[in-house]
Amino acid sequence: MNTSDSLRGDIRRIKGIGEKRAQALNKLGVFSLFDLISYFPRRYEDRSTVRPVGLLSDGEAATICVICGDEPRLSRIRRGLDLVRFRAYDDSGEITITYFNQPYVRNQIHRGGSYRFYGRVEVHGSRRSMVNPACEPEEASGPLSVTGRIVPVYGLRSGLQQKLVRQSVRQGLDSCLSSLPEVLPDALRREFRLADAAFAYEAIHFPESIQALEQARRRFVFEELFVLSCALGSRQRSTQDGIRIPAADFEAFYAALPFSPTAAQRKAVMEAAEELSSGRQMNRLLQGDVGSGKTLVAAALIWQSSKAGYLSLFMAPTEILAEQHYATLSEFLAPFGIRIALLTGSQRAAEKRAVREALERGELDLVVGTHALLSEGMEYPRLALAVTDEQHRFGVDQRARLARSGTEALPPHVYVMSATPIPRTLALIIYGDLSVSILDELPPGRQPVETFCVNSGYHTRLLAFIRKLCGEGRQVFVVCPKVEEEAEPGSDGEPGFQAADGAEQNLLSAVEYAQKLRGELPELRIDCLHGRMKPAEKGTAMQKMLSGETDVLVATTVIEVGVDIPNAALMLVENAERFGLSQLHQLRGRVGRGKHQSYCVLVTDNKSDDVQARMKVLCESADGFRIAEEDLRLRGPGDFFGSRQHGLPEMHLADLGAETETLLRAKKAAERLLTEDPQLQEPEHRDLNDRVRILEEKMNGTLN
C-alpha cells in the first residue's frame, strides 16, 4: 500500500485508538492519521530544568524534584470539595503540595518516594506551595512524560485533555514514523538544509531540545509554503468561457449620480467591465479601504449587466448590511428602471415566494440579500453577475455555491469586494490566479478621523465628550469585545495541572456597558446591539441609529462591516487590545462618513509594548494597506486571515506575514520544480504530488 494512502486512513485504525477517543479527536478536526500527526502543538512548556525548591520565587512555573515528607492526607472541606495535601522537600527547602478533588493522588504518592512536580509556585513569607501540579515518579522518562522535558501543549476543545491528545499523537507517530512520506525532494532538502520528515514529525511533537524543535519548525514552515506554492503554481488562471456582457458607456450612468466618481472608481469599473465583455469568466477581487466607495463600482457593473438583459445578485454578510445595500443600490439604479428585490432570512414566506415568482417571470434585474440567496429552491435564470460584499465574512463554500448558482450554460461572473487590504507580496501569492482591482483613493472632502488612545482613567472625560457631541446632534458608537461576562474557558485541561494562562481580564461586555452608561448619561438615548440578538432586533437597533432615535449605540463587532451612518462622529472602542489592527481600522471606518469632524478613541489599560505599538500605528496612520502590513508584522496572520478567509488553507506553522523570505524562496523552488516536472509525475515527486492533491481538495477550487 502507498504510504500516503495509509496516512489518509481513519484514526480508528491506529492501534490504541478506539471509538470514544476517535470521536473526541474528530472534534479537533482530526480524522486521518495524517491529520493526527499534523496536529501540531500550539505551544510548548519547557519543563526540562529542575529547580531547587529554596530558590523558587512567587508566580514562577517550575519543575522540582522532591521527596515526599509525609503520608498524603485526604480531607473533606465540604461536599464536593476535598483535598490531598503533603509536604515535600529537596536539599534546598520545603514545599507544600495540594491537590483539589483528586483523591486518587493519595494512592500514587507515598512518604519517602521521589517525585517530579511541575506547576506554579506560590510564596507566602517563607512558605512555598504548589496547587494541582503535574506529577510523576522521579524515574519517569520518555516522550510522554510531563516533567523534566519540553512538553507539547495542544489546542483543545472542551472535554478533551492534553494527555489524551499526547498519547494519541504518540500512537499515531509510532504507527508510521518508519514509513513517513517525504514530500521534499532530497536535493531540495540539502539545498536548504532542512531536516527529514521522520526527524521533523518526532521533534515537532516531542522535542528533545529547543534546537531540535527549531529544526523541525523550520522544515515545516518551508514545507507548508512549498506545497502551497506547488498547488497554486499548478493552477492556471481561469480561461473558462463566460457570458459576454456588452461594454456600455458609463458616462450615462455616472451622470445620474449625486456625485462624480473618483478616478480610482472609474478605473476599477473599466477593469471589470472589460473582462465582463471579454467572453471569459471574470473572477475579480475589488480591494478598497473602508469608505472608498466600493458599492458604487458594483452598481456600475450591475447597471452594465442589466442593460444587456441579465440578472445580478448582490450578497451581504448580515441583514442590516443587505438592507442598507438594497437602499443604496436602489438609489443608484432605480432612476434607470432597474428592478430590484431584497431577500433575507427573516422575511415572511410570502415575501420570499413573491421574489421567487418575480424571478421566474423574469421581472427582476437585481436581487440583494444575505445567505438566504443561496437557500434551497432559489433559481436564477439569466444570472450573469454575482457580487459579494465583505467577502471575508463568507465561508469558502458559500462563495463557491454563489458561483454555481446560475442556471445558464455558462457560470456567472464573480466579483468579490473586500475592505481588508492584503499586503502586496501576499496578494501575489494568494491571488496569483485572480485579478485584483484596487480603490486607493477616498472620495473627496473626507476629513481624517482623529484617533486617540487612552486608558480607562479617562472614562469621566469621555462621558463629557459624548455629552458634548450628542448635544451638537451627533451620534456615538461604543464597541465592546464581548456580549456578556462569561467564564473564560479554562486551563489546558490536564489533570493535576492548573494552567497558568487565561489571566483574569476585566472585559467590558456590551450589555453591561450599556446599562452602566444609561446610569451615567441618563439624558441620552442609549441602545445596545450584539450578535446574540435576533436578526429582526438587530435590524431595529440599527434602524433606530440610522433615523437618529438613538444617541449612543453600544455594540459588539457586529457593526464592524460596512454599515453607513453619516451622522456618527465618535467611535469609542473599549478593551481595544482585544482587537486586531485591521479590525480596529474597520471599526474606525464606521465614522467619518459624513461632513462632521469625527473621532476614534481606543481605550486600553494594557501597557505592554506590543499593544502600545499597535495603538500607535492606528493613531498615526489612516492607510488601510499600511495598517494591514503592520498588523501582519506585529501579530502574524492567525487572526488576520481568520480561519480560512481568502480560501487559503490554514497554515499550521508558517507565518505568511513574517516569513516573506522563506515564502519567496519556497515559491521559487516550487516554480523551478514545476518547470521540470509540471504534473509532478516523477517517482520521487509522488509523495509531494499526493500532498498537493490533499491540499487542493481542501482548497476545493475556491481560489479561482
Ligand code: ADP
Ligand atoms: P465602502 O468601500 O466602505 O463600501 P461605500 O460604498 O459604503 O464604501 O461608500 C462610502 C460612502 O461614500 C457612501 O456614503 C457613498 O455614497 C459615498 N461615496 C461613494 N463614492 C463617492 C464619490 N465618488 N464621491 C463622494 N461620495 C462617494
Ligand code: MG
Ligand atoms: Mg461597503
